[in-house]
Amino acid sequence: MATTVDMAKLETQAAELRTAMMQALTDADDGKVRKLGNELAAVNRQLLDAKGEIETDARQEYRVSLIDGLSAYG
8 A cells, every 4th residue: 555655755756757857858858858758657657556545445444434334223
């Protein structure tokens, strides 16, 4: 499961890659832009996966608490 530290690290890494891409665009270094773009895409995939894990865990916790609550009445 991803922790908030992992999310913060990934978000920082994505911001740094965007900054480097802007510099590479300014320098008209197409190869570097492409390389950084690929790295940013990988980081964005990791962020999406981590967010998905967090949402799945939250849904599971809600489901368990809902079942526990309903079981108290049955």
